[in-house]
Amino acid sequence: MKIALAQLNPTVGDLNGNLEKLRINLAEISQTGVDLVIFPELFMIGYPPRDLLDRNSFIERCEATLEKLVKLSTLYPNIAILVGTITRCRLERGKKLYNSAVLIENGKTLFTQHKSLLPAYDVFDENRYFEPAGEIEIYPFKNEILGISICEDAWNEADAPLPHLYKKNPLVQLSKAGATLLINLSASPYYLGKEKLRLEILARQSRHLKLPMLMVNQVGGNDELIFDGCSLALNCQGEVISEAVQFNEEILSIDSDELKRAAPSLTGLATAPDPMEQLEKALILGIRDYFNKCGFKQTIIGLSGGIDSALTCALAVKALGADNVWGITMPSPYSSGGSVEDSRILAENLGIRFNIVPINTLYQNYLDNLEPLFAGRPMDLAEENIQARIRGNLLMAIANKYGRLLLATGNKSEMAIGYCTLYGDMSGGLAPISDLPKGLVYELSHHINQENIIIPPATLTKEPSAELRPDQKDQDSLPPYELLDRVLTLYIDEGHDALTIADRENFPLKTVSEIISAVNRNEYKRRQAPPGLKVTSKAFGSGRRMPIAARF
């Protein structure tokens, strides 16, 4: 049987647009003698639809769209369609929806399999909407017996290095029931290393069950989440026979008979081998899709001469094109001459529009206005924040005037400890690098400079500084970034406490405790931060839900 895996990029909620994308691809694929085309999990709706699924009117429109698809299938009578969508749960008690894979052929729904394992951790909330499948069944189709599962269904593998949250392994059930071909519809979001983990788990399932497996994953950015694709065809030994590209749409064609006999390709995997290459592509996709799906074309970015804004700007140019990026540098009395110059060089290297708007008189004007209220109190963070907020106001004014979307430039290390100004440099519609610790910011910047020098060398080598008071350097108020990043990983990603971290890494307990206390104290800032693109296993945002008014 000839099968096509349609690794496509839907828009959340855009039922007509997603159906049209399906139709266009179906029309093309149907001319290639394919028997079955498979689309990702919830493809018709886009993943994750979140609380759109709480709206009955939206559910009704989803059902109507599925009916349209069933009708549409009569135009392509020789090809069956397996697609992810929602279906109603008719049980008297329970959630009102299933997360389903629906098999359609020539005007008829042949078979429906609901998702069994519903993730409720990190960014996932599937228990909020879905009832788990009552049972999982095989379906004989052409010369195969299909064993259909949806995303998480394939992840409860005995040796997976993950918490074992579920009692069942649906793939084992499908195998016992006699499946000859495992099919998994996924919407599996990316983080660094995720594609390796995904392959490892699916390959082990396939190998243990001695069954070939096809996995088709969504691709594209949806708010914080980047879906990387990497759809897979595995033989009965769990070896990769074919793999779709990472971070792009692709239709992957497979012959299931050949698949069972095939030896792994020697040309290697399609996945980008270098983590920095991968990270760059992920962020470009995340930025581009956020703009496209929000209806924006152009951005502006505040350039400080520092590495965070330089990296953000370089990524924006790759995502949106130089013509659509506008850099503004806003020197204050405390800005070094180098900062303006480095920003100018960056803009020239990138070929973007560039302007300088000094904030000296505005800053002085604020100080004058506040003088009666500040009553001779010494300069402190208040004055530093005023400068950052003047810049935020200027950038937002330009963004508003020209219908551009402002990008925030903060990294994960500063977001973690609150070394950033709410309503100041935290302003923006999207924070592309807010899940990159400072170390990763440097690594990715060097990677971007590999072919051509884009980010000025001075930006890469000078000591980081917020330049909000005379001769300020980050290292005056922060521990070294290497130590900071290590503590943050152990605390945020791995959940260790101060004592364990200090002990294990031989760091001063006082420093570790201060970092952790800063992380906890600054939850209120992150609550008001723009969405940031998730590229690590534990990002701030919807995957980390912490209380603010708390003591711990």
Place this chain on the structure above:
Amino acid sequence: MKIALAQLNPTVGDLNGNLEKLRINLAEISQTGVDLVIFPELFMIGYPPRDLLDRNSFIERCEATLEKLVKLSTLYPNIAILVGTITRCRLERGKKLYNSAVLIENGKTLFTQHKSLLPAYDVFDENRYFEPAGEIEIYPFKNEILGISICEDAWNEADAPLPHLYKKNPLVQLSKAGATLLINLSASPYYLGKEKLRLEILARQSRHLKLPMLMVNQVGGNDELIFDGCSLALNCQGEVISEAVQFNEEILSIDSDELKRAAPSLTGLATAPDPMEQLEKALILGIRDYFNKCGFKQTIIGLSGGIDSALTCALAVKALGADNVWGITMPSPYSSGGSVEDSRILAENLGIRFNIVPINTLYQNYLDNLEPLFAGRPMDLAEENIQARIRGNLLMAIANKYGRLLLATGNKSEMAIGYCTLYGDMSGGLAPISDLPKGLVYELSHHINQENIIIPPATLTKEPSAELRPDQKDQDSLPPYELLDRVLTLYIDEGHDALTIADRENFPLKTVSEIISAVNRNEYKRRQAPPGLKVTSKAFGSGRRMPIAARF
């Protein structure tokens, strides 16, 4: 048997503080001949602990605190303690925690009952952390057979006007097993009318099962959520025999033998009978606890002369005291004389510190700085937002300088349609009235003025205006607030679509569609809004999770 219901206000994560609060109350109660004292759901941790429960080090500290409590109980050997906390789930597969009620007496844990029904909707995420109880059991204690359940366990009542999400009714199971007294530990958050719904459901369970019921609810504000208390003792007919106050701590003493015989009190319920009285108390508690639990004492508020900031300020004075509230009015070229005057009168009525900081020169300075970039483009929203953001910057500067927490003053109607400026008037640590539609803002303001005129009559009667351009009135850009609020309720709270709403209410479809489109388009602003106090059944915030980069 003599039983005390300890309706107390814990702080999330503050294990030592909550244990100390328990100890102080236990010491007092133990002198009154009580046999059993009952604390609310997860009292030892504070509800909701959210992703604190993802941290193994935190779980270990919870376990150690429970051990301390067991030891502590030897000091009060004649009184048993039933308290909500987490316990480990030792199953090989599943979530690692239970949400448990633990019965402790004189150094021993007598019995533990886990929660069976785990809410995963609106603000609730309990499937994220907890494994449901394997079974639910009775426990004979003194002359009663206790049937212990936790919050949601009591809500799956056949006739409840709620979605029927669960297959079991744990109270029926407890009754069948022979319970003589139903006990429910709750952390049931407030919204307008919630206490009536809660009573109705519990009373019906009690009546159907012919069993008395004791329910002890958490009280206090935790971030967005306000817990109202209203702990209850019902007789076998589901009649209220005793009820704790709403929005305050109280120890309610009950004799279970008398409870079964008792007729309902004729003096009526302790619940505030007037919705506005209730709403006022709820918001005061929410503000006070947010400040207390975040470690702040003082606030500043931007006063515009309008009703939203006036109401916010009046509530802040009631919550924090006049000495701790500072009002700042920041007139622009477009401010009416009345605005400054009305703000001054409000401040005088409230007896708070008051200052005027005109923004004219700052505004002109921004325009001058931006002139080369704006290149003669006509005035539009960009200039309006500049003014709002100048005010945001000034307020945050004063807040930073004096260690005060800024309150945002936006209401639900403007938050819904985005009639507010991100990083401008949306700035603040908490948005006390952001779940109040404009109509409710007026109603509550009139209520607050009932005894003494606090909010100036001119503020109550003048046409609402943002005063960001010459002669601007809200009604120039918005539909009448009555229509707007009605559409918002039907769309946001009840989930209807434009056609249904226009049809049912006989509103112009175009107007309804424009409102709904504005709600959807402005999700990005709400994502960056400060936490707002939830007082309706569907508030923006953690209970409404919508995508941004979407089309629907």
